Structures are given as structure tokens and as C-alpha cells.
Amino acid sequence: MTKAADIELAAVSKVYGTATAVHAISLKIPAGTYCCLLGPSGCGKTSTLRMVAGHESVSSGDVVFGSANVTDLPPAKRGTAMMFQSYALFPHLDLVDNVAFSLKMKGVDKETRRAQALEMLKLMHLEPYASRRPAQLSGGQQQRVALARALITKPEALLLDEPLSALDPFLKIRMRAELKKLQTSLGITFVHVTHSQEEAMALADLIVVMNEGRIEQADTPRTVFERPATAFVARFMGDHNVLSGRIVERTADGLFIEVVGGGRFFALGTAPVEDESADIAIRTDHVRIGAMPADGLGFDGIVSNVEYLGAKVKLTVTTAFTDEFTAVLSDAAFFASPVRVGEGVTLSWDQPDSIVLGRIVK
Structure with missing residues (x-):
């Protein structure tokens, strides 16, 4: 995998018409960190993730990866991969072709991309299902296919938008463990959007609590739990x-x-x-x-x-x-x-x- 880089947001804002979704936030996510953006619906966490990914334009401020300012770069040039909430798998393709799709778009030859896709499926313990289509898989298996497809591009950072929201409670707990294990073994930066306090506490090295487009606290799970910075954090975390x-x-x-x-x-x-x-x-x-x-x-x-x-x-x-x-x-x-x-x-x-x-x- 590509070596991870620090991600830095410098006074980043997002304005939609007369509404400000994100208010000049500044944040540094160290390379190799599992970071969770946590907050209620409408707090600006997904807009922030999409600005990091390049799927949303930045109204003001800068997005920096390592020493490179990527604010105006398209998603494909940023060294990130995004895993969407819906997984967005192609129903008519088998798992190998689903995982290899981005390499096909880059012009990688069929034999090479299929070999790399099989390696990624092996990493996700899905090699025996390589010839199946998404509809023949469970929710957890579909999620792992989406992860494999995102990771085959060897990104510096993986961006995850509510990746566990569609899973049942027991599968969520199992997939949390899988995500953490995967991030630790790969050593790349994960930025994960969630509204679940339990999910953030279980996964993150760095929790960023957001409210009304602002960062209320950015710290380790233990510090956020034991020393909430504001009344909002104290109430939202529920402890x-x-x-x-x-x-x-x-x-x-x-x-x-x-x-x-x-x-x-x-x-x-x-x-x-x-x-x-x-x-x-x-x-x-x-x-x-x-x-x-x-x-x-x-x-x-x-x-x-x-x-x-x-x-x-x-x-x-x-x-x-x-x-x-x-x-x-x-x-x-x-x-x-x-x-x-x-x-x-x-x-x-x-x-x-x-x-x-x-x-x-x-």
C-alpha cells in the first residue's frame, strides 16, 4: 500500500447558497490514524468528508495532504478512495470485475487487474465467492467487496461514509473489528463518518465531534469520554x-x-x-x-x-x-x-x- 500522509484542513468552509454547512474548521489528522467524524444529522460531518475526497468543492480554506495542497484537485488525483454508504456495487458484474473496475477505467490490462482483484478479495476472505454477484452475498460480504474495490487503488487515505449503518447490530460489531484490524494492518489513514458514539469509541484513535458545522472537540476516545470539552459533547456522548x-x-x-x-x-x-x-x-x-x-x-x-x-x-x-x-x-x-x-x-x-x-x- 501507498505510504499514508497527514491530512490537514485549514479554515475549511462549505456554503450552500445562504446556508453555511461547515464553518471554517481546522483539523490535522496524523498519517495512519483511524479518525471518526462524529455528530448528529446535519452537523457537517459528511460535507467535510466529501470536501476531503474532492466530491464537494471547498467554499474557502485549504485541504492539504502531506505537503501538497489538493483543494482544487479532482478526486482521482488526491490519493484517496471513498466507500459510500450504499456500497454502490454493480449488480451485473461478479466480485472480481466489481473490485477491478477502477483499474479497468485506468487502462490496466485484464490479466493484471483480475490478479490484483483476486489478491484484494483474498485479503477480505472473499476469494471463494469471486465468481458471485453482489445479490448473492450477505450485507457484511457486500461491505467487504466495497472495501476491496476502494483499496485496490492503493490510496493514502480511505474515506468511509456511514459504512455500518445498513448492517444489523450483531454484524455491526463484527465489522467494526474487521475495519480496525484492516486499518491497523494496512497502516493507512481511515476517515470514517458516523452518528454512533459507540462506533466512534470502538474504532477511533481520533474522535472529531461536530455540531452545527463546527468542531466541538477533537481528541482521543478516552479524553472525549472522560473530559468532554463542551456541554454539547458531554450531552451527545451521553456519559x-x-x-x-x-x-x-x-x-x-x-x-x-x-x-x-x-x-x-x-x-x-x-x-x-x-x-x-x-x-x-x-x-x-x-x-x-x-x-x-x-x-x-x-x-x-x-x-x-x-x-x-x-x-x-x-x-x-x-x-x-x-x-x-x-x-x-x-x-x-x-x-x-x-x-x-x-x-x-x-x-x-x-x-x-x-x-x-x-x-x-x-
């Missing part, structure tokens, strides 16, 4: 509760906020001196049921929902200042002192589990 309030006191290591409806809460971290309000996040899996601790990090509320999820139980609590505050407990912790919907409960947490969040300037 933190977010409280917003007025800053009433600043200390050497944190600050206190006062929330509407009552309640004063401390969090570690800082906010700009000009800010009068702040968002804080509390880890859902570090919230406990029980008596209020001496430091007062907790509150009383009413249980509004209980979800048993096997190894854990998800508890939703309503209070005077928020309709939804979540605690994720181990099954042992919950059933040691179970509660029901409508019952009163005291929730608490330790100081390190509450952090001050940043804010994106718009």
Missing part, C-alpha cells in the same frame, strides 16, 4: 450530566455555580473571568444513591425512570432545577438498595467527578 448556572464563587481549583430552581454546585476547572455563567458536567457512572456527603455534592429528587440494562441500571431523576439527571449504577449497587419510579432519592458524587466545561465561540 455526563450537564448543569448550567450563574458563577457565584471562584476558588483556586474550581468554581461554584448556582442553578435556577435552587442548588449550588462545585466543579473543578476554570472559566474566563468575563464569564458570569458556566456549564459543569458530572459523570453519570460515578453518581451514587445514598446519604448526602459532607461536602454537599449532591441533591434530592424524584425517580422518573428506571432502565435495567443487565450489568448496569440507568436511573433518571427529576429535581426542581432539571427534568433529567442520570445515574448509571452497577446492578449490584442498585439492587442492594432498589428504588422505584415516584420514590424520593438522594444522589451524590465526589469532587473529581464534576468538571467545568468550555464553550464554543459562535
Whole structure:
């Protein structure tokens, strides 16, 4: 395979008429990285991927591969390959001809391109099915054919647009493992668009969380999970509760906020001196049921929902200042002192589990 190159976006924007889909984002994806662009529908992640691929023009800014500015180059000249959500396989061709199609378009002779296609099918463990057509394959097998067809061009980067969305849950998990194994063995850069937090966490070396055409956070999965940069990231990843309030006191290591409806809460971290309000996040899996601790990090509320999820139980609590505050407990912790919907409960947490969040300037 071709040696991977860094991919850099420098203040890249995409404007459709009067609507801006991507707002001057800057991002560097190191060579050989598995990068996931993560966010809800309409956040700009697919537009960003298509601008990297060259399938969408850049309104302003630059796309750089290694030391080469490829902003104005067509897709075929960029050293990338794209795998589309639909797989876009040719139904009338067998697997060999499907995989070899791009080489045929480049004028590679039949014997050479078929030999290379068979090598790619072997890599995907599909060699026994070489004479079949796409309709005779399962969804997972079709996906591997699409991967083989993209990789036969020996790209520096493989771009994947929601590649697992059409698969059933069990196959998704299996194909996640296949994708990661493949990227590791090939050593090239993968840029993968998804709206699934679980998918991004399982696959990525670098998660780029997008919202309304902006990058909210770009970091390792562990950092995004444990230290969300903004309230949006904390809520979207689903592992933190977010409280917003007025800053009433600043200390050497944190600050206190006062929330509407009552309640004063401390969090570690800082906010700009000009800010009068702040968002804080509390880890859902570090919230406990029980008596209020001496430091007062907790509150009383009413249980509004209980979800048993096997190894854990998800508890939703309503209070005077928020309709939804979540605690994720181990099954042992919950059933040691179970509660029901409508019952009163005291929730608490330790100081390190509450952090001050940043804010994106718009």
C-alpha cells in the first residue's frame, strides 16, 4: 500500500447558497490514524468528508495532504478512495470485475487487474465467492467487496461514509473489528463518518465531534469520554450530566455555580473571568444513591425512570432545577438498595467527578 500522509484542513468552509454547512474548521489528522467524524444529522460531518475526497468543492480554506495542497484537485488525483454508504456495487458484474473496475477505467490490462482483484478479495476472505454477484452475498460480504474495490487503488487515505449503518447490530460489531484490524494492518489513514458514539469509541484513535458545522472537540476516545470539552459533547456522548448556572464563587481549583430552581454546585476547572455563567458536567457512572456527603455534592429528587440494562441500571431523576439527571449504577449497587419510579432519592458524587466545561465561540 501507498505510504499514508497527514491530512490537514485549514479554515475549511462549505456554503450552500445562504446556508453555511461547515464553518471554517481546522483539523490535522496524523498519517495512519483511524479518525471518526462524529455528530448528529446535519452537523457537517459528511460535507467535510466529501470536501476531503474532492466530491464537494471547498467554499474557502485549504485541504492539504502531506505537503501538497489538493483543494482544487479532482478526486482521482488526491490519493484517496471513498466507500459510500450504499456500497454502490454493480449488480451485473461478479466480485472480481466489481473490485477491478477502477483499474479497468485506468487502462490496466485484464490479466493484471483480475490478479490484483483476486489478491484484494483474498485479503477480505472473499476469494471463494469471486465468481458471485453482489445479490448473492450477505450485507457484511457486500461491505467487504466495497472495501476491496476502494483499496485496490492503493490510496493514502480511505474515506468511509456511514459504512455500518445498513448492517444489523450483531454484524455491526463484527465489522467494526474487521475495519480496525484492516486499518491497523494496512497502516493507512481511515476517515470514517458516523452518528454512533459507540462506533466512534470502538474504532477511533481520533474522535472529531461536530455540531452545527463546527468542531466541538477533537481528541482521543478516552479524553472525549472522560473530559468532554463542551456541554454539547458531554450531552451527545451521553456519559455526563450537564448543569448550567450563574458563577457565584471562584476558588483556586474550581468554581461554584448556582442553578435556577435552587442548588449550588462545585466543579473543578476554570472559566474566563468575563464569564458570569458556566456549564459543569458530572459523570453519570460515578453518581451514587445514598446519604448526602459532607461536602454537599449532591441533591434530592424524584425517580422518573428506571432502565435495567443487565450489568448496569440507568436511573433518571427529576429535581426542581432539571427534568433529567442520570445515574448509571452497577446492578449490584442498585439492587442492594432498589428504588422505584415516584420514590424520593438522594444522589451524590465526589469532587473529581464534576468538571467545568468550555464553550464554543459562535
